[in-house]
Structures are given as C-alpha cells and as structure tokens.
Amino acid sequence: MGGVLGDVLGFAAAVAISPLPIIAVILILATPRGRLNGVLFTVGWILGLAVLGAVMLAIASPSGASAHHQPPTWAGALKLALGLFLVLFGARQWHRRPRDPAQARLPKWMGAIDRLAPAKIFALGLALAALNAKNAPLTIAAGATIGSAGLPVGRQIAVLAIFVVIATLGLLAPLGVFLVGGERARTTLGNWKGWAAQHNVAVMAVLFFVLGLKLVGDGISVLVP
Known part of the structure; x- marks a missing residue:
C-alpha cells in the first residue's frame, strides 16, 4: 500500500496546487454568501474527485496486477497516453503564457x-x-495506479480517500483562513488570488510537463519491462 500511495501523492499535490480552483474559491468566499458557497464548492470538488477516482478503480480493479505484481499492459498504455497529453499540454501552456505576469487575465466565467x-x-x-x-x-492516472496495483478493496478505497484529501488541500487552505479569520482574512486571500492569477499559466505548464514526463516513464516501464 505504501508504494502505491507514494505513486499517487505527486498527482494529488499537482491537483491541490491548481491555481484556477484556488482563485475560484477565493472569489466565492468574497460573495455575500461566501461561507455557504465556499463549503458547497469544496464539497462539489471532493465529490468530483471521488467519483472520477472510483470509476477508475471499478475499471482497473478487475484486471488487478500480474503474477509478478506488475500493473497490466493497459495501465502502462494509459499512463503513456496521459503522460504524452500532459507533456504536450504543458508545452502549449508555456508557449501561451504572458511574457509579463501582470498582463495575465482570468477566464471570463x-x-x-x-x-x-x-x-x-x-x-x-x-x-x-x-x-x-x-x-x-x-x-x-491516480485511479488507474491504485486500481491496477492488486490491493484489497479496502486499501484501494483508503488510498483513494488520502488522494482526495491531499488534492483538496489547495481549497481547504483559503476556506480555513476565511472561516477562522473572517473579514481580517480578506487581505491575505486577496494577495493569494493576485499571485495565483499572475502565475497560473506558468505554474501549471511546468507542473504538467514534469508530471507528464513521469507518466511517460511509468508507462514505458510497464510496457517494456
């Protein structure tokens, strides 16, 4: 279980530091119904991660691991495909990043x-x-890694739960600051939002490029043992 957990921690951390959801929850907290809406947004986020991860567990678990405790070939192919996608996506994001961070614009929605x-x-x-x-x-990728590792169902659910908790830390941090600090927290959250807005594209480009390379390497190691 420890090895599988170590494999998915990087994915969870990458999801947790996604700037756009963090900016979104900070904007939501600034609305008149900030407390209620902030909690609802976070619950929706948790449910989305849990459902998508659970679907991958259901797909991956029947195949399990091989007799040599290696992930099945399809899991390697999936990781390779996802890795290539993330590498290309990261490279595209880096190319499209604003040369001057101050010129960064948030999505219209x-x-x-x-x-x-x-x-x-x-x-x-x-x-x-x-x-x-x-x-x-x-x-x-996290769900496929967990589901294809051959773990008992209970341990699969436990690892997925840990993944979801870690992946939600990026939202729980501003939500906690707001709930504890109230009005005094608005300045802090405003500074966080400004930094995330300016560096969103560059941060995600580097992050996806690095994780994409890792997934490509993992996929190749499964397909070419």
Missing part, C-alpha cells in the same frame, strides 16, 4: 461567480474537479 446560485456553485466545484482538462487526467 469567473466574473459571474458572484451571481451564481448555490446549486451552480456546487456544480462548478464538481466540474472543475472531474471534467477539467487539467485535473481529470491526473485523477484518472
């Missing part, structure tokens, strides 16, 4: 966050976790 109903805030958290092109491949 963030301007409507203060007008979203609680149900839509929940759906937004769900979508950013499970349907986002940046986070979904990492969660799929």
Whole structure:
C-alpha cells in the first residue's frame, strides 16, 4: 500500500496546487454568501474527485496486477497516453503564457461567480474537479495506479480517500483562513488570488510537463519491462 500511495501523492499535490480552483474559491468566499458557497464548492470538488477516482478503480480493479505484481499492459498504455497529453499540454501552456505576469487575465466565467446560485456553485466545484482538462487526467492516472496495483478493496478505497484529501488541500487552505479569520482574512486571500492569477499559466505548464514526463516513464516501464 505504501508504494502505491507514494505513486499517487505527486498527482494529488499537482491537483491541490491548481491555481484556477484556488482563485475560484477565493472569489466565492468574497460573495455575500461566501461561507455557504465556499463549503458547497469544496464539497462539489471532493465529490468530483471521488467519483472520477472510483470509476477508475471499478475499471482497473478487475484486471488487478500480474503474477509478478506488475500493473497490466493497459495501465502502462494509459499512463503513456496521459503522460504524452500532459507533456504536450504543458508545452502549449508555456508557449501561451504572458511574457509579463501582470498582463495575465482570468477566464471570463469567473466574473459571474458572484451571481451564481448555490446549486451552480456546487456544480462548478464538481466540474472543475472531474471534467477539467487539467485535473481529470491526473485523477484518472491516480485511479488507474491504485486500481491496477492488486490491493484489497479496502486499501484501494483508503488510498483513494488520502488522494482526495491531499488534492483538496489547495481549497481547504483559503476556506480555513476565511472561516477562522473572517473579514481580517480578506487581505491575505486577496494577495493569494493576485499571485495565483499572475502565475497560473506558468505554474501549471511546468507542473504538467514534469508530471507528464513521469507518466511517460511509468508507462514505458510497464510496457517494456
């Protein structure tokens, strides 16, 4: 179990430090219903990660590991494909990054966050976790890694739960600061939002490029033992 957990910690950390969801929850906390909406957004995020990860466990678990405790060939092919996608995605993001961080612009949908109903805030958290092109491949890779390791079902669920908790730390940090600090926390959260907005593209480009290379290496090690 320890080896599998070590394999997925990198994916969880990468999901946790995704700047856009962090910016989104900070903007949500600044709305009149910030406490309720912030919690709903985080719950939606957790549910999205858990459901996508569970689906991958259900797909991967029947195959299990080989007699030599090696992941099945399909898991290697999946990791290789996801790795290549992340490498190309990271390279594209790096090429498109603003030369001057001060010129960085947030997505237009963030301007409507203060007008979203609680149900839509929940759906937004769900979508950013499970349907986002940046986070979904990492969660799929984590689920495939856990499910194809040949662990008992209980340990698979435990590792997935740890993955989800770590992947949510990026949202839990501003949420905790807001709930504890209240109005005094707005300055701190504003500074976090400004930094994340300016460096979002560069951070994610480097992160995905590095993790993509790792997945490519993992996939090759499975396909070419």
